[in-house]
Structure formats: structure tokens, C-alpha cells
Amino acid sequence: MKKIFLLTLCINILLVSCNNDDDGIDPPEPIVNTAPSIPVMIYPTNNLVCIENAINFEWESSTDDEGNVPIYEVQIATDIDFTQGLNSFTTIATSNQITLEKGQLYYWRIRAKDTKDATSDYSEVFNFYTEGTGVINHIPFAPVLVYPELNSEQTDNSILLKWSAQDADGDSLVYDIYFGNDNTSLDKIASDISESEYNADLTITGEYFWKIIAKDGNGGRTVGQIWSFTKK
Template structure:
């Protein structure tokens, strides 16, 4: 009888210690969804004021966590001079300098510090006092991807650029093995691409200067890639 009681006690103890095996696994925390819509200022907009109500679409979180948004504004397309603002709603009022070109994007973050991918990037211009001609927007990289690798003997450098005044744009392309690049490969060209020959196991640097024909100039960031 004593042995029977001891055995029942042991089985009860064993079951209580291992009872957690039936408990559901903790839910994996996932990052919020990417902000898909930038509402205002719209892309390539010439704003009539320099105090702007930035607006974007809401993100959602798979775990139902609270979301905050980081609004990033920069004058450079690579956001190396970024100015950040936090908001718990999908709008933020910011006062900027007059007569300047800006880029903006939004990132969502949940209460556990997981962040979404960045939204797409929009660019706009704040109207200056008595401004007749506006500078072009900084050029945007199309190809090759920055800091990428290639085995090709030649490659097409591609970019994009725009201007709120709809001026006809031309481009000076600098391509070199030193940073910053000083050798000009394209001079005052209208095409948004240029083919360059490559050497193996070399790091190349390049940038584009955008001219609007009215004295306006935008110098792009330095991009780079390597050959195998």
C-alpha cells in the first residue's frame, strides 16, 4: 500500500513538472508593416509654404503592438543629413527652410522596438521669396546598386533626376578609382546613363552633377561598386 501511494505521488509530481509541455509557445514578435502611402507633400511638389503638414498612410502590427512613426527629412537623396521627427499619429507638422529641395520617408516602429522597412521616398521643394529658378533635385541612383559587386567588363551607370520648373536637364558624370571621383566621363549630356569599361578587382566611385541650363546645379552623392 505504501509503495502504491509513493508511486502515485511520484507520477503526480512528474506530471506537474512537465505540464508546461502542453502550454502554447510564446507568440513571435514581428515588425510592423511598411508604410505604403505618402499622402502629403506629394512627389515633386513645389510647396507654397515652408511649414508643412506631413501625412502618410497607417501601418499595422501583426502582434497588435502600439506603433510610432519616424519621419525622416533630408536635403540629400541618401539621407546622410537626415532630420528625424517622431509621431504617434500619421501626421507631423514641420517648419523647413525656404527655397530648398527636400526628400522624405517614414518608418514604423512597434512598442518592442522592431522597425518596418522604410517607405518609398518622395521629394519636394519649399518655395522661396522672389525665387524665379529652382535648383534641380539631387540625382537618384538607378544602377548599379550602391556598394555592389560585378564581374562584367563594362557596365551602364544609370540615374534619374527631375526639376520643379521642368527645365531641360543635362548631366556631368564623374567616374574614378579615387573618392571623391575627379575624372569626368560624361560632359553636359542629356541621357541619364553612360557606359564605362571596368578592370577586375577594382573599387570604382562615381557621382552625377545635374544642371538645369539656368544656373541651377545639384551635386549628387558619391556612389561606389567593386569588380570581381
């Protein structure tokens, strides 16, 4: 009887010990899925004047830390905000050919997502021309922001706005500047200036918005996107 009691006691001790060991095991850390890297654009390059309107878009492969296969989303549009003449496609390849209209200025960008829908930011925006029959003048490429950095904070009472712009025909450009605190109603503060910089007064604190219209003197005119910064 004493042996049976001791055997039962040992079994109970072993069971308690096993249960305690199980309780001490930490659960595995959950795997956090991250988005693929932003694809690097290869072709068409920025400010390119294309010979053909059947264009093979190319980009470098994205990397994915979890080993998921990236799916690429490409957007092509006739305005820099991607709201007009929008063409888009998805693919797992790193190139795709698409035929566009001739004699048209286009913008394109790309992003990558994985099979679990984790999506990268869009790439930078490139613009290019499809060459048209009998085209004698191209409108300027969209102005590019130089300074101040988008959504930056400024403390001075004035700021030197800077931008750059190019023209496929090599025409000299002049600029109109629109500036203000309401992005739906900007004031024209300069017209037909040839320099690509302008000193603007910051009379109040708060958010400021501005945009550039580039003109080539031959009727070509391109409206840039609205940029912003904040005066502290």
C-alpha cells in the same frame, strides 16, 4: 499493517506519475517581437513643388504582428544623406504639420518602431520644393538610380550606367559623372552630357562607386548621392 503498506505504495506511485507528467510538458515558445512594416508615404509626393511652406506630412499606418502601437520617426533634410538642415519628429499619428523655409529643396523619409524598440527600415526618400517669393529658378531634383541596382554584382568588363532626373522648371539638364574605386576620391569621367546613361569600363575587379551631378543651365546644380556595385 498490510493495508497501510499498500496505501503508502499507491500514494508514492501517484506522486511519481504526476512528477513524470509535469516533466513531459514543453515550456511555451517565447514570443519573438518583430518590427512594424515600413510606412507608405502619401504627402508630399516625390518631386512636388509645394505652394505653401507649412506642409502637412502624411503616411499610411504601419502594421505590427504583435499588435503594438507604431511610433513614427520622420526626418526632413536639405540633403539626400540627411546630414544638413535636419528636422525630425516622432508621433503615433499618421500626419503632422511642420513649417519649413521658403524656396528650399527638401528630402524626407519615415520609419516605424514599436513600444519595444523594434524598428523598421526607412522608407524610400522623396524630395520636394517649398515655393519661395520671387523664385525664378529651381535647382534640379536629385538624380535617381536606374541601373545597376545598388550594391549589385557585375561580371562584364563594362557597364551602362543609367539614372533619371527632373527639373521643377522644365529646364533641360546636363550631367557630370564621377566614377572610381575610392568613394572619397572619384574621377570625373564625363562632363555636360545630355543623355541619362553612360558606358563605363570596368578595368579591375572590386567595388566601384559613382555619382551624378545634375545641372540646369541656369546656375542650378544638384549633387547626387554615391551609388556602388561590385565587379566579380
